[in-house]
Amino acid sequence: xxxxxxxxxxxxxxxxxxxxxxxxxxxxxxxxxxxxxxxxxxxxxxxxxxxxxxxxxxxxxxxxxxxxxxxxxxxxxxx
Numbered sequence: 001x002x003x004x005x006x007x008x009x010x011x012x013x014x015x016x017x018x019x020x021x022x023x024x025x026x027x028x029x030x031x032x033x034x035x036x037x038x039x040x041x042x043x044x045x046x047x048x049x050x051x052x053x054x055x056x057x058x059x060x061x062x063x064x065x066x067x068x069x070x071x072x073x074x075x076x077x078x079x
Contacts, residue, residue, distance in 0.1 A: 006030035026054070 006012070012030040019025075023039040037054075039047050067073075 004033075004035070006033055006035070 006028065008030055013028070015027045015029075017025045017027070023041060023043065026037040028035045
């Protein structure tokens, strides 16, 4: 298994693009790294399951980041 760690900074981003004649693309960018999640043209149930899991985990991540920010957790780590 390979591992990739992307330090998030002010210019980092996430982008979703839907297309009329092909599967969608989800892109994460951080620094000089760009990661694109792509799918085959013929989708299976596993692809839908992965997309739902991605959405659930991204939501959980956002909730935790917001909680840490509100509680000053980010300021303590930076100090």
